[in-house]
Amino acid sequence: MADTIQALVVDDEKNITDLLKLQLEEAGFSVNVANDGAVGINKIQGKRYDLILLDLKMPRINGIEVLKFAKENQPDSQVLILTGYGDIKTAVDTIKMGAFDFITKPYNFDELLVSIKNALEMRRLIVDNKVMKMQLGDRKYEIVGQSPALQKVVDVALKVAPSDASVLITGASGSGKELIAHLIHENSGRAKKPFVAVNCASIPDTLIESELFGHEKGAFTDAHSLKQGLTEIADGGTLFLDEVGDISYLVQPKLLRFIETGTFRRVGGTVEMSVNARIISATNKDIDHEVEEGKFREDLLYRLNVVHVEIPSLHQRREDIPLLVDYFLLKKQRARRAKKISPEALKLLMEYDWPGNIRELENVIERAAILATGEEITPEFVALTGKSKSPDLRRIPTRLSLAELEKIHIENVLKANGFNRTRSAQALGISLKTLYLKIKHYNINTPADKG
Ligand SMILES: Nc1ncnc2c1ncn2[C@@H]1O[C@H](COP(=O)(O)OP(=O)(O)OP(=O)(O)O)[C@@H](O)[C@H]1O
Ligand SMILES: [Mg+2]
Incomplete structure (x- = not known):
């Protein structure tokens, strides 16, 4: 790496910052030090850091506050938390807030260095735009891939995001439909409002109407109290109709009317309610076929499908596989010494058909990283479900x-x-x-x- 890595160490114990500064400088980093949270925040305000090592327990301003500040003001910098054994629960929470990893004190510098290298490697992926990073509240979404096919999906999603147009996302299971729905929401003017996901396949037909539109008290036997529908909760934000191809035929006219007019009545209600929600839907079904079979209303499909985003299956963008493998290895391992994938194992992954797409790849990598005994993931640790692997179609x-x-x-x-x-x-x-x-x-x- 040509440029020196800029690191900041924030810890109230001076002997720790002194030692870390020495060790990190020996390892080739350029190091600044802050001995309390407030000074840490000042330093972050004043300069860009690639890496921040952060103590949690400090008087006045604690590590959590500094972490929040760092993530808001320098989202690209990687934060590693240094923590005592007593604070492990808090430390785990910091990962959700965007810290890359936590290391317990007393630390072993070699292990710390491994974690730092992983963090910087991840940062490189992010900065090179190989990983698109999105942060909403305390949740993170990362989209990995450089294939033209995926890039096209992301481009369309970003282009349509600011509008209120309904978007239908199609693609095979595990291909990233929900991820793209989040991408659209987060890049829209509605990002600060709720993203409400409804899994249409998991709600029984008899309940879907009241789930979506709510019910008045006494509307039916079990309606003991008034209930707000998910559409109401999504007001101002986005309503994500997942597996929309499975939505009950009976509720389709009401959904259609809601999309056309923005109005509905609760089950058992007489008052016309009005809600402003952007509709994104997703399905892995062949929805045109559902229409032909008379299971899905054509007029509803038109309304849902103002913009269509088709996510290519992983086997159609194999060039993303090595990048995804690196990404999942880093993500799963964090502090552990980064395992590498052997060329033979990677070849297996490149040739496999991935019926479960990215989700399946993530599972395979996670399992392999746990099972592999050495530094390298070799083919015997790559458990591909034999049966689904490129079957002999003849x-x-x-x-x-x-x-x-x-x-x-x-x-x-x-x-x-x-x-x-x-x-x-x-x-x-x-x-x-x-x-x-x-x-x-x-x-x-x-x-x-x-x-
Ligand atoms: N390009 C990507 N980069 C990184 N992670 C991804 C990518 N695409 C998908 N994932 C991850 O793969 C998993 C499956 O993605 P997601 O849930 O969005 O798929 P889906 O198409 O909605 O699947 P299903 O049809 O089963 O509902 C998630 O953990 C998601 O974060
Ligand atoms: Mg999904």
């Missing part, structure tokens, strides 16, 4: 419909995982919920629930 009877094929595959994966649904869902790269729905839908026989 051997699958062509008379099978897609649905039949899906059913058989789910049965096989369930069997292979001893009917453990959590593991099976992971292997399939779908959510547990989706797996439950599919088991029900296909009427798959499973022995007593094994979790």
Whole structure:
């Protein structure tokens, strides 16, 4: 690296800052020191830092305040928390607030250096724009990828974000639909207002109307009190209709009317309510097919689909795989010595079809990083669910419909995982919920629930 890394050490114990300054300078960093939180904030105001090492417990202004200030004013700088054993719970919270990692005192400098290197490597990805970083409140969203296909998706999303146009996001399971929905919301004028996600597939048909639009007290047997609908909660913000292809046919006219007029009545209500919510929806279903089958209203689809964003599957943008692997390795390992992927293992990943897309890749990397005993992740630690790996298509009877094929595959994966649904869902790269729905839908026989 050509430029010297600029580091700031904030700790009220002078012997710690003295020692760290010495050690860090020996390692080639340029180091500034602050012995209390207020001075730390002043220094952050006055200069850009690549790296901030931060003590949590300090008199007057504590580390949390300094962290908040740093993340607001220098979002690109990486913060590592130094903490005593008593503060581990707080330290864990700081990760959610954007700290890269925490290290307990007394620290071992070699370990600290590993963590610093990981943090700076992550920073390089962010600064080079290979990772788009978004921060909303205390949640972080990061979009990784440089393929033209993904870049196009991000461009369209950013272009449409400031408008109020309805956006329909389509793409395979685990491809990043929800992530893109957040990207749109956060880059819109509504970013400070709620982002309310509704999973249309997980709410029973009988409840979806009152979930969306609320109900008056006594509207039906279980309506013991008045309930606000999610549309009301999304007022001023964004309503994200996830798995919209599964929404009950019965509620579709009401949803259509709401999108057209911004008005609705609560279940059992007489008063016309008016709400201003931007609609983003997502589905992994072939929704045109649903329309043809008469399961989804065409007029509703038109309203939802003013702008269409199609997220390419991971196998259509394989060039993003190495970057994603690096990113997930850094993200999962943090303080541990960064494991590297061997060329042979990477080759396996590049050739695999990734039916569960990014979510599946993330799981595979996480597992491999845990299982790999050495510094390197070699092929034997890369557990790809054999069955879904580029099957020899000639051997699958062509008379099978897609649905039949899906059913058989789910049965096989369930069997292979001893009917453990959590593991099976992971292997399939779908959510547990989706797996439950599919088991029900296909009427798959499973022995007593094994979790
Ligand atoms: N480009 C990306 N960079 C980094 N992480 C990503 C990227 N795309 C997706 N992810 C991560 O992969 C996981 C799955 O993404 P997400 O939930 O957005 O997918 P989805 O399309 O909504 O999936 P599903 O159809 O199962 O609902 C999330 O943890 C998300 O943060
Ligand atoms: Mg989703």
